[in-house]
Amino acid sequence: MVQDLNADATGRGVRWACGVLALAIVLALAALSIALWRGGERPLLLAPAIGGLSDCLDLADPGAPLEVACTGAQGSAAARVEGILSALGPRQSPDGRLQVGYTLVVPLLNLFRPDAQAPGGWAVDGTALQRIARTVQGVDRPVVLYLFSSHFSERAPIEPELARDAANLAQTPQGPLPVDRYMGVPMYPWSVARLDNPITERRDEAMRAVSGALCQLPAAARQRLVGINLLGETHQLYPDFETGMGTDRPYVVTDYSPTSRAGFAAALRQRFGTVAALNAYLGSSFGDFAAVQPPSRDIHRERLDNFWQHIDDAAAGRVAVSGWVHDGARPAGQSPWVRIYLDGQWVGRVQARFVRQDVAQERPELGTARLGWRHDLHFAGLPLGRHRLDVALEGMDGRLQHLGTRHINVMGRDQRPPAALPMRMELPPMAPVSPQVAFWIDAPADERALFYNPLVPLWDDFRARQVVAYLEHFDRLLATTCLADVPRRTQQIYPAEKAGWDASRFAAGQSLLPFGQVHLGINLYGEATDDASFFDWLARSRQPGYSVTEFHPLRGLNADELGQVFDDHRQHGARTLSFFLHPVAPGREPANPFAFDPNNPQFGSDRLYQSVRELMRR
Numbered sequence: 001m002v003q004d005l006n007a008d009a010t011g012r013g014v015r016w017a018c019g020v021l022a023l024a025i026v027l028a029l030a031a032l033s034i035a036l037w038r039g040g041e042r043p044l045l046l047a048p049a050i051g052g053l054s055d056c057l058d059l060a061d062p063g064a065p066l067e068v069a070c071t072g073a074q075g076s077a078a079a080r081v082e083g084i085l086s087a088l089g090p091r092q093s094p095d096g097r098l099q100v101g102y103t104l105v106v107p108l109l110n111l112f113r114p115d116a117q118a119p120g121g122w123a124v125d126g127t128a129l130q131r132i133a134r135t136v137q138g139v140d141r142p143v144v145l146y147l148f149s150s151h152f153s154e155r156a157p158i159e160p161e162l163a164r165d166a167a168n169l170a171q172t173p174q175g176p177l178p179v180d181r182y183m184g185v186p187m188y189p190w191s192v193a194r195l196d197n198p199i200t201e202r203r204d205e206a207m208r209a210v211s212g213a214l215c216q217l218p219a220a221a222r223q224r225l226v227g228i229n230l231l232g233e234t235h236q237l238y239p240d241f242e243t244g245m246g247t248d249r250p251y252v253v254t255d256y257s258p259t260s261r262a263g264f265a266a267a268l269r270q271r272f273g274t275v276a277a278l279n280a281y282l283g284s285s286f287g288d289f290a291a292v293q294p295p296s297r298d299i300h301r302e303r304l305d306n307f308w309q310h311i312d313d314a315a316a317g318r319v320a321v322s323g324w325v326h327d328g329a330r331p332a333g334q335s336p337w338v339r340i341y342l343d344g345q346w347v348g349r350v351q352a353r354f355v356r357q358d359v360a361q362e363r364p365e366l367g368t369a370r371l372g373w374r375h376d377l378h379f380a381g382l383p384l385g386r387h388r389l390d391v392a393l394e395g396m397d398g399r400l401q402h403l404g405t406r407h408i409n410v411m412g413r414d415q416r417p418p419a420a421l422p423m424r425m426e427l428p429p430m431a432p433v434s435p436q437v438a439f440w441i442d443a444p445a446d447e448r449a450l451f452y453n454p455l456v457p458l459w460d461d462f463r464a465r466q467v468v469a470y471l472e473h474f475d476r477l478l479a480t481t482c483l484a485d486v487p488r489r490t491q492q493i494y495p496a497e498k499a500g501w502d503a504s505r506f507a508a509g510q511s512l513l514p515f516g517q518v519h520l521g522i523n524l525y526g527e528a529t530d531d532a533s534f535f536d537w538l539a540r541s542r543q544p545g546y547s548v549t550e551f552h553p554l555r556g557l558n559a560d561e562l563g564q565v566f567d568d569h570r571q572h573g574a575r576t577l578s579f580f581l582h583p584v585a586p587g588r589e590p591a592n593p594f595a596f597d598p599n600n601p602q603f604g605s606d607r608l609y610q611s612v613r614e615l616m617r618r
Helices: 002-041 078-086 126-138 158-163 198-215 258-272 275-282 357-362 455-479 532-541 559-571 602-615
Strands: 044-046 098-100 102-107 112-114 122-124 143-148 180-182 185-187 225-231 318-327 337-342 345-351 370-378 385-394 400-411 437-443 448-451 518-525 546-552 574-577
Touching: 044 559, 078 102, 078 126, 102 126, 122 126, 122 198, 126 198, 143 198, 158 198, 198 455, 225 455, 225 518, 225 574, 258 275, 258 455, 318 337, 318 385, 318 400, 337 370, 345 370, 385 437, 400 437, 455 518, 546 602, 559 574, 559 602
Parallel strands: 044 098, 044 574, 102 143, 143 225, 400 448, 518 546, 546 574
Antiparallel strands: 112 122, 180 185, 318 370, 318 437, 337 345, 337 385, 385 400
């Protein structure tokens, strides 16, 4: 009887505890729902990056003509910033959905002036620091501080000197990358592999100097800082940066400096512990970790000393199946679907929704650039041999139209000729392509030989972690200043969903995930600005929030369309959204082709400017 009473009491206790736990879960979910609702109701902060301030901030030619407000003991760019922002409209839209602040771009390398007495012959310009600080103090609006120092040239006098030191440059297997050009401007291939080189030290010095100047401001002025963008686009580099990001180019990446080679061996030792474990993983026979070199040769074009040296765009075990298609039978703006079959078996279904500017230029009669498609086929686990790929278009009537066939040869390390493999199943019925359909299959090339090297994913992971480690260094630096509480974010490229880009060249993937105290800041252009694919990616990456650090749809949108895009970002957790504002004089070429301005017709920028003005008055 006593046992029964104890059991009953225990049961009641368990039921009571479960009830309390269930109530706590319900309350937590309710609190989360309220928080998300409130997040969606908060105004979206538009923080346009103001261009054309360098002369006023004393970061350019000191002989340039300046308005009175820029000069003198209290000179700053505050009046110029406020004038540019006021032209957009009120500080907050009447409907409460949008608020206007700004992004203050501070090119770090432009702060340096020649100084024979300073270490290394260069010193940070104190006048420029004070004008930067007074600008923050003089503009009573929320401000994002963009500590800009990426591979894109700042036209800083110190850049050519830094570029003469190979320790500052990203390296391919053939040596340091040369200075490149992007949109006609120098592009310096600064390395992310080292923290002890002069380029990093100068960035450190400039960042500390800017932080120090801002820390002297009154607390009320410092509280206007709502975010700090770290460096800008930071990732690995490769030759011919402007046009060399596709899968159709020779696969040459960075970084192969001595620092990286040693670091890769150390990373393998840390992960596997013993060389025997590494050999078991790879199927190799290395005598020690020092003998393992990063993959650096293409088996299709170069002689290998061992198979583990092989690398190309598919060596990690996946190959892009991609192209473009336009179905004239569909209503305008409705993207068709493409199916991919491997040996008769359906392996993928993708929508033709990516912007293809190349097709738009060559075939303007198609009326849209949103017709690119891509599927990444993982072949590492496929049987060796010759496989058949078939690509089909889903027609308006539901019938399949056959776009083409490609063959891929999954090769072994011994490079034996591949044997033809049987179909896994029969293909479904497919009709010939309709005359209303225009299309092209870009990749893979027919009869392409594919070699999987399991060392390549390890190398890709190491290169991606180099990018994160470099950004973490500056995150830690700012954490030691009075700006430690200001949210820090990346200003990172988004290559994940581009039809023709090879994301492994950039190795930026890990830096798009949370790390340290750094939040996601991401640059969105074209379809990524207003397409569900970005929000799908955002959900998969489990971001607690994000900022759109560069925004341009690459086409004009009316106020209703642009307002919907802004609302979508606000409801998905965007904290700020930044586009370029760089006034253009009538009849003059814009200094920035992506700047929203009534005198910049490029990419619909004039229409976008007018749409923002209209939204700010609703």
